[in-house]
Amino acid sequence: DAGVIQSPRHEVTEMGQEVTLRCKPISGHNSLFWYRQTMMRGLELLIYFNNNVPIDDSGMPEDRFSAKMPNASFSTLKIQPSEPRDSAVYFCASSHRSSGANVLTFGAGSRLTVL
């Protein structure tokens, strides 16, 4: 298994531009998470999906952020318009939710720089 795949690995854009981050979870996993890593807040949960359905998006900072999961093998996180304070590393993670413990597998992250 190739693990959780994120693209792009690095993105540099200018303020006001639209940014789309992509994630392919591990096949068979039914939960998907988007996190943002910053120096001040560490790993901050933005949103998570169970069986492609958004469960909790209370961590999404503003209406400029949106996330979709059109099918079990793909998710996007979109920022429109982007701002310099959105600069961070964004991680996608997936897991197989069962009645037992939940262990997340992370992708390598997408480093976003907004100038």
Next chain:
Amino acid sequence: DQQVKQNSPSLSVQEGRISILNCDYTNSMFDYFLWYKKYPAEGPTFLISISSIKDKNEDGRFTVFLNKSAKHLSLHIVPSQPGDSAVYFCAASALANNDMRFGAGTRLTVKP
């Protein structure tokens, strides 16, 4: 709000000694706790976990201790090795739902 807190941003220890990383949580609904390790330019990877029905879980050089009354857990690494140098994240979740909350991380440096 930070439901999981790691108050030490960094820790430096000598090779062969014990490393102790600490974590506090505020949500009494949390019943499953994990530690993740992160190297630069990589995603966090799972290290060890503990459920609330236990107070200790050991895996080789790594031991996690849970004190439910104090809402505190710690990760012990004995003996520490230079390859253990990384950022360690504490995480917590409630098995009844599915979200997982992380702390801000502690950067461990093990000096040869």
